[in-house]
Amino acid sequence: MHKPKQPKLVADWERLKKIFIRPEDDDCKEILVKYMEQILFGLHEFINRNVGVTEEISLKELTAGFQDTVINSDPEKKLAEVISDIISQIAPRAVNVASPYFVGHMTAAIPFFMVHLKAIVAALNQNVIKLETSKVLSVLEKQVLAKIHRLIYGFDESFYNQHVQNADTSLGSFTTGGTTANLTALWVARNNFFKPFDYIYKNTGGIDTGTASLNTGSESIDRIHAGIQLNNIKLTGKFDGIESEGIAQALKAYCFENAVLLVSRRGHFSLKKSGGILGIGNKNVIPVDVNAEHRMDVIRLLRTIKDIKKDGKTGIISVVGVAGATETGIVDPLDDIADICEEQGINFHVDAAWGGPVMLSEKYSHKLKGIERADSVTVDGHKQFFMPMTCGMVFFKSPLSMNHIAYHSNYVNRQGSVDLGIKTLEGSREANSLILDSALKIMGTRGYALIIDHGIETAKKFAQEIKNRDLFELITEPELNILTYRMVPPEIRQRLSSADIDEKKRLNAQIDQINIAIQRKQREAGKSFVSRTRMAYGGMVEEVVVLRSVIMNPMTNIKILNEVLDEQERILKSLDYILKNDTLLSFTGKSPSV
Amino acid sequence: MHKPKQPKLVADWERLKKIFIRPEDDDCKEILVKYMEQILFGLHEFINRNVGVTEEISLKELTAGFQDTVINSDPEKKLAEVISDIISQIAPRAVNVASPYFVGHMTAAIPFFMVHLKAIVAALNQNVIKLETSKVLSVLEKQVLAKIHRLIYGFDESFYNQHVQNADTSLGSFTTGGTTANLTALWVARNNFFKPFDYIYKNTGGIDTGTASLNTGSESIDRIHAGIQLNNIKLTGKFDGIESEGIAQALKAYCFENAVLLVSRRGHFSLKKSGGILGIGNKNVIPVDVNAEHRMDVIRLLRTIKDIKKDGKTGIISVVGVAGATETGIVDPLDDIADICEEQGINFHVDAAWGGPVMLSEKYSHKLKGIERADSVTVDGHKQFFMPMTCGMVFFKSPLSMNHIAYHSNYVNRQGSVDLGIKTLEGSREANSLILDSALKIMGTRGYALIIDHGIETAKKFAQEIKNRDLFELITEPELNILTYRMVPPEIRQRLSSADIDEKKRLNAQIDQINIAIQRKQREAGKSFVSRTRMAYGGMVEEVVVLRSVIMNPMTNIKILNEVLDEQERILKSLDYILKNDTLLSFTGKSPSV
Numbered sequence A, B: 001m002h003k004p005k006q007p008k009l010v011a012d013w014e015r016l017k018k019i020f021i022r023p024e025d026d027d028c029k030e031i032l033v034k035y036m037e038q039i040l041f042g043l044h045e046f047i048n049r050n051v052g053v054t055e056e057i058s059l060k061e062l063t064a065g066f067q068d069t070v071i072n073s074d075p076e077k078k079l080a081e082v083i084s085d086i087i088s089q090i091a092p093r094a095v096n097v098a099s100p101y102f103v104g105h106m107t108a109a110i111p112f113f114m115v116h117l118k119a120i121v122a123a124l125n126q127n128v129i130k131l132e133t134s135k136v137l138s139v140l141e142k143q144v145l146a147k148i149h150r151l152i153y154g155f156d157e158s159f160y161n162q163h164v165q166n167a168d169t170s171l172g173s174f175t176t177g178g179t180t181a182n183l184t185a186l187w188v189a190r191n192n193f194f195k196p197f198d199y200i201y202k203n204t205g206g207i208d209t210g211t212a213s214l215n216t217g218s219e220s221i222d223r224i225h226a227g228i229q230l231n232n233i234k235l236t237g238k239f240d241g242i243e244s245e246g247i248a249q250a251l252k253a254y255c256f257e258n259a260v261l262l263v264s265r266r267g268h269f270s271l272k273k274s275g276g277i278l279g280i281g282n283k284n285v286i287p288v289d290v291n292a293e294h295r296m297d298v299i300r301l302l303r304t305i306k307d308i309k310k311d312g313k314t315g316i317i318s319v320v321g322v323a324g325a326t327e328t329g330i331v332d333p334l335d336d337i338a339d340i341c342e343e344q345g346i347n348f349h350v351d352a353a354w355g356g357p358v359m360l361s362e363k364y365s366h367k368l369k370g371i372e373r374a375d376s377v378t379v380d381g382h383k384q385f386f387m388p389m390t391c392g393m394v395f396f397k398s399p400l401s402m403n404h405i406a407y408h409s410n411y412v413n414r415q416g417s418v419d420l421g422i423k424t425l426e427g428s429r430e431a432n433s434l435i436l437d438s439a440l441k442i443m444g445t446r447g448y449a450l451i452i453d454h455g456i457e458t459a460k461k462f463a464q465e466i467k468n469r470d471l472f473e474l475i476t477e478p479e480l481n482i483l484t485y486r487m488v489p490p491e492i493r494q495r496l497s498s499a500d501i502d503e504k505k506r507l508n509a510q511i512d513q514i515n516i517a518i519q520r521k522q523r524e525a526g527k528s529f530v531s532r533t534r535m536a537y538g539g540m541v542e543e544v545v546v547l548r549s550v551i552m553n554p555m556t557n558i559k560i561l562n563e564v565l566d567e568q569e570r571i572l573k574s575l576d577y578i579l580k581n582d583t584l585l586s587f588t589g590k591s592p593s594v
Helices: A013-020 A026-049 A059-064 A079-093 A113-124 A136-153 A157-163 A178-193 A221-225 A247-253 A269-277 A298-310 A334-344 A356-360 A401-405 A433-468 A490-497 A501-525 A558-574 B013-020 B026-049 B059-064 B079-093 B113-124 B136-153 B157-163 B178-193 B221-225 B247-253 B269-277 B298-310 B334-344 B356-360 B401-405 B433-468 B490-497 B501-525 B558-574
Strands: A172-175 A197-200 A236-239 A258-264 A285-288 A314-322 A348-351 A376-380 A392-396 A472-476 A482-487 A531-536 A543-550 B172-175 B197-200 B236-239 B258-264 B285-288 B314-322 B348-351 B376-380 B392-396 B472-476 B482-487 B531-536 B543-550
Touching (some): A013 B433, A026 A079, A026 B113, A059 B136, A079 B113, A079 B433, A113 B079, A113 B113, A136 A356, A136 A376, A136 A433, A136 B059, A136 B079, A178 A258, A178 A401, A258 A269, A258 A298, A269 A285, A285 A298, A298 A314, A334 A348, A356 A376, A433 A472, A433 A482, A433 B013, A433 B079, A472 A543, A482 A558, A490 A501, A501 A543, A501 A558, B026 B079, B026 B113, B113 B433, B136 B376, B136 B433, B178 B269, B178 B314, B178 B348, B178 B376, B178 B392, B236 B247, B285 B298, B314 B334, B334 B348, B356 B376, B356 B433, B433 B558, B472 B543, B482 B501, B501 B531, B543 B558
Parallel strands (some): A258 A314, A314 A348, B258 B314, B348 B376
Antiparallel strands (some): A172 A392, A197 A236, A376 A392, A472 A482, A482 A543, B172 B392, B197 B236, B376 B392, B472 B482
């Protein structure tokens, strides 16, 4: 970073004023626009130069220039320098997630207009926590939430007329991502489950006959305690709700020893984390096994629920189904889960962070059948709505659900105000609804559907190609636009076919090592990128390493995917692995970098 | 919204490709740049036209155009139309937070380069949850966190050399705002307090002598149970930690009945909310009263701690001090609180969401003395670092603290990886560190200090002006750049001076109504904006309505603030209030709008 001779930059009041008062004269305007041009096209050219994913570089090399921890007193650089540094120093060492060869994660190219829209949001810099700092943007947010709510739940016109701009009700909320969307949904579910009461329970000495009367909420306690034997415990008095009193008191008040969440084994790790954060304990986030198709096994779900309910000591806060699992793209049998939850009186949440926008496709929206029966739904904006990082959303079937998490204060979110911050996990939030609203206007549902359909159909072709190739084994079929597979060298495949269980284990461990090496080497080569994970398949208990492809970039086509497979075949051939005494002895090549 | 005759827009593959592949030819480039120009200067002109805050409009009028809840199938608009709609329809109904007359909330003008930087972040669209989707941006984030950590804690060079790029340790994390930063800090504190153990406790029949040995973490259980009588309860066996087992089990394992957080009464409502979310119960977030200077009363703090510890049934997870209270800008006596926490072996968190950047000022950083003794500190980027919405940060004195919230999964954040998403509340996150890093380079600490100093000194002048005016009463002196005051009509002020307690109450209720009316009318007039809140002052138990000014915009000066007061005086005179039988009978004017 050679510095040309320049007058030293100093922080002074004149310079500061120039920065805060946007420049008036045409010269200054021109310069500002030129910077934006650099951003739009300088970064663009980097992307064009680097068709593949990113520069090959080790973590050690990467961190070398980022060790200094002292902030300069005087200004070091002008905006122009900062921008050109970013273009020359940062961008080449970032990941070109926009490449159609980047098919490993749920991050891809976004339409160019998203950059413009994000710039607008920054320029307006509204804070939608309250009306006083956002005004029309709060109103727009409610409208956009109603639009997506309608897409999910499809209630009638009069329902939406009543709620779209209703200050007392909420159809959902924008969040900063899928994790906080799931957390919000489960926070609401937890608080609804352990809601406040004020009653005297007439003890009938056996099964709860539900004669207790609640004076809060619209539901009666019948539903909550349906089928639970109360062991002659007398439920009396007043409980202020779990949000106020905490979990230990809540369990006591409801005569439970424990509370759990039931989640598909393929559920995102944010669900387990939510159990931890919410004080339920993440070991009480109980995974429900999947069937051979990698969907939640509803027979097991029902059995688990009945087992848990048997002794009446454990409350089930929610069952979570997944619509577009992170690893496989699989959609759980939502209608069946809804049946069970309805019958058992249990809250039903759907994590559709990935799959939600499939509802925009006339051709494939049926895959999410049953989602309209969920009590709450998570959808991400920065995934298949192709918004810039980050934007999540959570929706509730009942416009009253979010009252369970309302917070007020004297300075914002006063009681009775229309401030959106009353019922959100986050505090200050940017006006992301403006981006989604604009994108929906520019794309229409059909524009989004084109991308969704293309992803699903390209993934199907890709799966066929994998099956056609001898060196590959498809692990999960693409229900949506995600699939998993692995490479199996012919000599191991042959042995595998006749192996007993122990032998299979050993061989799979070898295949794991090979696939880890292939994924790393391909990533390091920097032309294309698939990710990897581990999962059980084909009735095995043991997990194996699988390669994972996410086809979300509309520019990714089967030709490109074939190139990705070709490269993997070449890497496999280059691997100097030695199969000897059932042990994979060594690989050539330098040690893996990042 | 009259539509000119135009060919109907359709969603087709060609159009989609154009959107995703950034345009190559010069014509297209020119158009994209022109759009950005519109954004930079079209919005700018709106701001210039509307010197004041925003258009006067009722909530009913405001929501009128935002009722439709159906998403169009075909594209409705092109980007150019969307942008001009935003400039003509949305911007005038947004809040001009950039106006120097907007002194009511912690949202203000941001330097123009922030829009460029936000556009860069969107164009790169990295996801810092993992290295595979962010690479150098993960590395940069660690560096920027170390820079701010050093500003707070000022450890020596070798400490930062060891940790700045250490994949196993964390100095803090970027969050999406102050609320999730506080939540993260208290989540860590909760998990540290109820950490896992595996030991046999030798019961000595009285005071815990601390002979138990822990096999996890670096601290011994001595500190946690210091001074707590265990009532002959035998602590034996194994506990997996609160994150895994949940709060009810944690309380049992540690022989507590309850756990609490102690927070300054002036603490932000996110602290109470955190208690609710974390399962502690928000009634267990215990407010510690403030003294006459509106600072946490440390004598009361110590008394509260001793009272709580007396029976050994309640664990104190953390004491939270505030550095720049939302309502008053007051800084709690951090050094005194640190003394108490050290002596009592209690975690100490500082919410410096607002005040943190004051550390950049040579002149005023001493006001935060003691912050370097906190176990964790919250700082917001979108407040006094003047970043666009939203960016928060949380820092931990110990580089190992964040291990308490580590989560792994097979597909991201694998054990041993350097993925930043392992130890964050949020999942996917944008690369906000690039904005802060660039801003620090452009501004230098001295550039920021100029703004900080200007705010504090202008607030002092403003306070003097309020004291000089007969119609006003200063409620809280500006320790930093926030102050509160109220208007008191002379006829009421006179009565107030000789009133007994009951009479004072009645008169204050009247003054409240007048101040509410003034704040509303000024907001509606749209030229300037102060906010209002309620607080107790001057030894009274009852809260009164106060007007609140936040002087963060460097373009806000005493001349502008005098105009704000002049306008309030004019509004007071125009109020047709009738004081009769101690009752404020009526106001003229239409009913308050938003």
